[in-house]
Amino acid sequence: MNGGCDSILRALADPGLLLSMDLSDWDLFIRQARRANLLSRFAVMLRDQGRLQSVPARVRVHLESECALADQQKRVVEWEIGCIRQALDAIDVPLVLLKGAAYVAAALPAAHGRRFSDVDILVPRARLAEVEQALFLHGWFSEKQDAYDQKYYRKWMHEIPPLRHNQRRTVIDVHHAIVPRTMRLHPDPDKLMTSTRAVDEDERLRVLSPADMVLHSAAHLFLDGEYSNALRDLVDMDQLVRYFACQEEFWDVLLERSIELELDGPLYYTIHYLRKLLGTPVPGQLVERLDGRPAGGLPRRWLMPLFDRAVIAHHPSCSDHLAGIARWMLYVRGHYLRMPLYLLVPHLLRKSLRAPSGEA
Amino acid sequence: MNVSDLDDADLARRLRQGCLFLETGPFISRIQTSIESVQAGIALLYAGFPVHDNAPFADFHVALTRPAGLRRWFRPQVNFLFDGWTPFKPLPLEQAFAMFEWGMNWCVVNHAHKYLVLHAAVVEKGGRALIMPAPPGAGKSTLCAALVASGWRLLSDELAIISPDSGQLLPLPRPVGLKNASIDVIRTRYPDIAIGQEALDTAKGTVAHMKPPGDSVASQQLMAMPGWVLFPRYREGSALALEPFSRAATLSRLVGNAFNFTVLGRPAFECLSRLVDDSGCYSLEYSSLDEALERLDKLEVSAS
Amino acid sequence: MRKTVWCVASDARLHWREWDGEVVLFHENSGNIHHLNLFAATAIRQLLEAPADSETLTERTASKLDLPVDDEARDGIEQLLTRLKTLGIARVAPS
Numbered sequence: 001m002n003g004g005c006d007s008i009l010r011a012l013a014d015p016g017l018l019l020s021m022d023l024s025d026w027d028l029f030i031r032q033a034r035r036a037n038l039l040s041r042f043a044v045m046l047r048d049q050g051r052l053q054s055v056p057a058r059v060r061v062h063l064e065s066e067c068a069l070a071d072q073q074k075r076v077v078e079w080e081i082g083c084i085r086q087a088l089d090a091i092d093v094p095l096v097l098l099k100g101a102a103y104v105a106a107a108l109p110a111a112h113g114r115r116f117s118d119v120d121i122l123v124p125r126a127r128l129a130e131v132e133q134a135l136f137l138h139g140w141f142s143e144k145q146d147a148y149d150q151k152y153y154r155k156w157m158h159e160i161p162p163l164r165h166n167q168r169r170t171v172i173d174v175h176h177a178i179v180p181r182t183m184r185l186h187p188d189p190d191k192l193m194t195s196t197r198a199v200d201e202d203e204r205l206r207v208l209s210p211a212d213m214v215l216h217s218a219a220h221l222f223l224d225g226e227y228s229n230a231l232r233d234l235v236d237m238d239q240l241v242r243y244f245a246c247q248e249e250f251w252d253v254l255l256e257r258s259i260e261l262e263l264d265g266p267l268y269y270t271i272h273y274l275r276k277l278l279g280t281p282v283p284g285q286l287v288e289r290l291d292g293r294p295a296g297g298l299p300r301r302w303l304m305p306l307f308d309r310a311v312i313a314h315h316p317s318c319s320d321h322l323a324g325i326a327r328w329m330l331y332v333r334g335h336y337l338r339m340p341l342y343l344l345v346p347h348l349l350r351k352s353l354r355a356p357s358g359e360a
Numbered sequence: 361m362n363v364s365d366l367d368d369a370d371l372a373r374r375l376r377q378g379c380l381f382l383e384t385g386p387f388i389s390r391i392q393t394s395i396e397s398v399q400a401g402i403a404l405l406y407a408g409f410p411v412h413d414n415a416p417f418a419d420f421h422v423a424l425t426r427p428a429g430l431r432r433w434f435r436p437q438v439n440f441l442f443d444g445w446t447p448f449k450p451l452p453l454e455q456a457f458a459m460f461e462w463g464m465n466w467c468v469v470n471h472a473h474k475y476l477v478l479h480a481a482v483v484e485k486g487g488r489a490l491i492m493p494a495p496p497g498a499g500k501s502t503l504c505a506a507l508v509a510s511g512w513r514l515l516s517d518e519l520a521i522i523s524p525d526s527g528q529l530l531p532l533p534r535p536v537g538l539k540n541a542s543i544d545v546i547r548t549r550y551p552d553i554a555i556g557q558e559a560l561d562t563a564k565g566t567v568a569h570m571k572p573p574g575d576s577v578a579s580q581q582l583m584a585m586p587g588w589v590l591f592p593r594y595r596e597g598s599a600l601a602l603e604p605f606s607r608a609a610t611l612s613r614l615v616g617n618a619f620n621f622t623v624l625g626r627p628a629f630e631c632l633s634r635l636v637d638d639s640g641c642y643s644l645e646y647s648s649l650d651e652a653l654e655r656l657d658k659l660e661v662s663a664s
Numbered sequence: 665m666r667k668t669v670w671c672v673a674s675d676a677r678l679h680w681r682e683w684d685g686e687v688v689l690f691h692e693n694s695g696n697i698h699h700l701n702l703f704a705a706t707a708i709r710q711l712l713e714a715p716a717d718s719e720t721l722t723e724r725t726a727s728k729l730d731l732p733v734d735d736e737a738r739d740g741i742e743q744l745l746t747r748l749k750t751l752g753i754a755r756v757a758p759s
Contacts, residue, residue: 023416031421031443058417061386061474068473072623072695079693082675083752168694316444608686612699622695626679629690629697633681 005318008032012235013279015045019054026059028317036313037115037232040066040073044113070113077104080119080170085205087138091130094204096122096196098175098216102207103236105199110239114232118162118171122208124193125176132160132174139166178216179223187219187261210244211257215267222266224334227310227327231277234311237270238278251286264293268300273311306330364407372399374411378423381412385521385532385580387472389464390418393456395438398424401457401556405535405569408577420467424460426453442467455559458567461537465518468532469619475530476522476628477619482515482529483507488587488661489529491520491639493617496564499594499646502542505570506649507656509550514576515584524624524631527638528583533576535569543568549649586635587661589614591643592652601645602655610641670745671715671757672708678753680705691753698751703729703737704744708753715757718742 007029011018021029033039043066046052052060052067081101088095097105100116123131140163144150153161158177164170177189196206208216214237221233244250258264268290274280275287309326312318363371363382374380378392382402393399423441427450436453439446440463447466451459469477480493481504490512494500501517508514515529517536522529535556538546543566547555554571589610614632615621621628640659646652672678677692687705689698700708707725710716716724722741726733748754 027417035443035445056417058388058419062419062471065471065473068620068623072625075625075693075695076622079695079752082693086752606686607683608681608688608699611681611688612697615697625695626677626690626692629679629692633688636681636683 005032005312005315008036008038008231008313009277011042012238015042015049018042018046019051023056023058026056030059030062032313032315032318035315037229038235038313039063040070040115041113041232041235043067044070048112066113070115073115074104074111076170077101077119080168080172081105081205083138083165083168084119084121084135084172085202087134087140088131088204091127091134092204093123093127093131094193094196094206096193096206096208097199098122098178098208099220099236102213105205106207108240109243110236114236118173120159120173120175122175122178122189122192125189128160128174128176132163135163135172135174139168140164140172141166179219187215187263191261192216210240210247210250211254212261214240214244214254214270215258215261215263218266218270219263221311222269222307223337226334227330228314230311231313234270234273234278238274238280241274241280241282245281251283255286255289259293264290268293269303269307272304273307277311306333361411361413362407363402363409363411366411368399368403371403372396375399375402379414381415381418382406383410383412384464384534385516386530387419387468387532388412388415388417389420389422389467390415392423393425393460395424395426395453395456397454397557398456398460401460401569404554405556405571407571408574409580420464420471422460422463422467424456424463440466451562455562455567457556457569458537458559458562461535461569464534468519468521472521473620473623476524476621476624476631478520478522478614479518479617479619480520481517482520482531482584483512484515484529484584484587485512485657486587486661487584489515489584490588490590490656490659491529491586491635492590492592493520493613494592498592499542500592501537501539502545502594502649503592503646503652505536505538505542505546506549506653508536508573508576509546509553510653513579513584514572522631522635523583524627526583527631527634528585530583531576531580533572533580535572538568538570540565545649546570586639588640588642588659589636590641590656593643593645594647595645596647598645598647600648600651600655601643603643605641605643607636607641610639611636667717667719669715669717669757669759670711670721670748670754672712673753673755676753678708678712691751694752696751703731703740707741707744708748711754718745721745 007025030039033042043063046055046063047067052063055063077100081097084095098120100114101119103111103114142161143164144161150161153159158180159173159175163172163174178187178192192208192212195209195212197209198206207213217233217237221230258267271282271287271290275282306326306329309320309323310330375391376394378390380391382389382391421443425439425441427437427439437450438453438456438459439450440448440459478493480491481500483490483504492500492504504517514533514536515531516533519532520529521532543555543558546553556569558566558568560566591605591613611632618628644652675693679690679692681688685702687700689700689705691698703725706728707721710721710724710728718741722737723733725741726737731737745754
């Protein structure tokens, strides 16, 4: 099934293999990795290892281009974090960075060459209005003017509509929880908030605890319904757990925390695919204990064939004839998980009646 | 082997099967299309460009296809695909070749951050490049076409590609885009130069492309040092005025015209500062193309 | 009340080019460039040398350029500081 994507997966496990590829191997590799949003990660990895010069010149041009984009990303995110900090300075609120921005701020290996478009932040729900007001004063506006979208976000989602800065054009997603309010599973945002860590001497700028960081990414990947960056997200989690595994009792904490936050389901699938696709070292005991947990929701043997097709690069060379329908079913599942059925059907109808997206 | 070495049937077959590997400047693009107007445009306007048999590596994999569905019959459209993905909304089928040109520019602008890329026309004489950044409507493409038709070498009518390491400009001498009135101006002045089919009612009005001179295409691997930065402006009835332009303002404008200044960051700033140091910086207001060409021919190489 | 003391942000990476009394400032952190006249450029350079309140900065800038310390100069500095704060180049100095 992922036959065509083998080179990405093998290169993730053993980057040295990239150096033995010929031009036609590179041709397909670059296209697949670009589609999976992983090309800049490979490019930065080769540069950090001082191996860019060993790559054929025609290929190197593309890798250097990706390195430039990755470096810019880091500068922009650091700058943006500083601007958000300034904007929120007066209201004295804890500001928790999520995902890509958190990896950059905490200087984690997962940040190296990671591409993302928005800065995600988590703030206490009780302070949401103040935060939005402070950001507004500093130039961030909501672009979704559509009343339906505004209502949909505010009533059902775990974030407010994206805010775009009127000069820099950068986007912040302000969350007050890590999964939608309507979700059948709802990890308590207060529990996440109390376990956050400061990234520097300013106690207000924070990131999630190691276990929560992994669980947030897992929840996002396996509950959301949007799988175009699935392989990239798995690679993030691979980097995170490899890095955190040296902390004592990381794995035990991870499992216990997943049960406490009702996220052991997503963790099960995460561990399954990390081991299967990326060869991530995971203690056998953790795998056994996760296996023994009840599946909740749909049986695992039903979901696996869908996930198999969703967590690989979404490039024609990696997909079989069932990939499209599998990804669509997961899209519907993602919505089903977050909305009661009487809301879901009108919502999907409304979306499908609107102009189609740019994707072919 | 060049495009002109392939007969029409062979070119059409390669394009249909998606195995036309076309070399333009530093890039090789693999092109797939069954649309006849695009095939004809490539045959006419890319005649002198090299093609490769089954190149193992292509920088860009592009295709132009007709979207399926009922529209195919009553309002035919065309899609530009970058490796199977559509970055733009479809356009009317009559605009297929124009869309191919815009798509090829998009590929460079979004994937060539090894270079600093500016929105500017570039021509060369005596080893020195004349760089003309200009907003749409300033008459940049008319002036560029006229300069090229009267002996300057074409580097590019849209994209100045600069190597931040050497400060040199890389040619990308693809067809020159002409808009509205300038199509007839060039056709009348230079009746021997081939111009492709006109596409009406595009976002930019009527658009047609001029075939780049054979010499410019043949020397597309030959880089040039910057010589002059010129901000041209066509104004009906104006007298010719070539004035020195403030270097600080020139740098500011060049940054504003760069597609990837913030991607490259400091190397881009250093590169453009050096370029401004090494170039004569001017503004040009003109109404007569003849006067403008005559004056620009006398430009001296000047360094600050 | 204490006067507000300003400084250039400690992490600001600034690069300058000057031609004929005009300056282009590149602020690497934000990726923006700013085309400055000699007055603004001199004021920022003075601020880089040492933090200052707006009155002191007006005096130092004016003396550097042989200009009178008048309301025009004061307004110029006030506006510049507000702008630099928005751009993230200048900050209120920690007391």
